[in-house]
Amino acid sequence: MILTKEQQAILDGEKGETLAKVMKTLVMYGDAFEAEKLVPITSKYNHLVTSFGLKVMSPVYDLMQKLLDAGVASGQQFSVDPRPLDKNVPANFLQNLVFNKFMYTKQDFYEKQLKELGLMNDDAFSCTCYMDEMGNKPKMGEVLSWAESSAVVYANSVLGARCNRNSGIIDIMGSIVGYVPYFGLLTDEGRKATWIVKINTTKKPEAQLLGSAIGMKVMEDVPYVSGLDKWIGTELNDAACAYLKDFGAATASNGAVGLYHIENLTPEAVSLGAKLIAEGAKEYVIDDAELERVKNNYPVIWKNPDAAPKLCFVGCPHLSLEQLKDWTVKLEEKLQGKKVVIPTVFTAAPKVLKAFNETEYAKRLEKTGVITSYICPLMYMNNPLCKTMPVITSSNKLRTYTSARYYTDAEILEAITNGGKR
């Protein structure tokens, strides 16, 4: 890798041993991907994936402390993934004991470190930092050092920013020196599609199911999706962005997609069209039967597959303001004044929840019995107690990483309202 004089000086230790090690990490990381150079990060804010103070992750907090002690904290402020705990979310005595006394004992300590390292504010905890309310929305062409997979794929695809699927810790290291290795999704060549996905469904495909099918098929490759604009339009409005948020998170978790192009909709597909398709791109056709096949193949890992659900999570990735409003209306129509029959948690970013709470919808949603929270459902379920708990969700990411069972939004609505019957 060819370094500038400034970068080489940092690597040689002229700005201290710790910063030299940060630079060495990035250079080795770039070398692994044949990167020829480091390029400047150009986004205003960074975003970190590590938001949880898990006791077992002590080496991470030790490393963060080394950075703080050496005075090399980034000048770039950042948001971070959601907090793992919220008293609003139902948990029994044993769960609370495990969460607070055993698992997340480092939470307060780590949040203090985050503040010292440059956390934007006390509400900057969400996987959807790019929501307008959260204020960390990169612009077209900006270079990022992010790691949260659902945020990376959204920033690349919907916003046209440039970011690789980095690992946690690499995200902050890039931000500290202000550079990232130039490879993969940072390059024009790396952003070309090696798959053409044709949507031939008879109805609007479920975002989280379509993303799952594409993710499992293309894995880490870049898909160019045609035929989806018929269902979600050619304008990046609130509804289309919410759809792409959920679609992208499923491609990134069920596979390892870091960028997708939607014909006539996402910015690079609009400006470059079929020029984005690499020579020899493979083809994948998705129809109703293919989506049904994918859904039917999800393993059910509940001990008792017929168990009655005890909890429902909606909002992984976090819901948008419009999604919260839509769900409120749908629930009211079904429930007609009654309450949900399964304890249900809707998760959204703290500032999205604040905005929602200022609307008349908040009281209406409260009347349905649904709980709102800023929690990370994945972190909540990331313990042995939840493995035996029948949890349902419309998140394909949550399904992938936990024992939660996936249903479409319509199926979830039926389940939590008992089809409107009591």
Next chain:
Amino acid sequence: MKQFKGRVITPGEVTAEAVVTTEGFNTLASFQMALQFGDKEVKCGDQNNKQLHGKPLINKALCLPQTIGSTTGGLVLYCACAMEKNPACMLFASHIDSLAAAGAILADVWVENVSMPVIDCLGDEFLNYVKDGMKITVSKDGTVTVE
């Protein structure tokens, strides 16, 4: 005996017994329970990986195509190394992925007294040939001897 030549991601020499997966290795799912609950053998906790689930990973030569899963994967691997609960080496048939590369490099740069050689680009033939229990020797130049 057969030799394979790969690319050195993090250097080192080691001899260890092979554990093999031909599926993507989910780092978070494989390590999280073992690290969290102090499993000395560091048995693989990924129930979706039938080839590895329940098998000890510590001090083994982990042979794999690539890693998959959460982007916390790199820091989980880093933690495994810092806690000295890592495989003896990681041997990738394919080009290393960004998460595994990050974990291996973070451990190499930031963890003292821990060596986990990582070699990639060993080829599909390597993964077809190597079986659980075979003796693996990794040399500094990226040569992997399987016997």
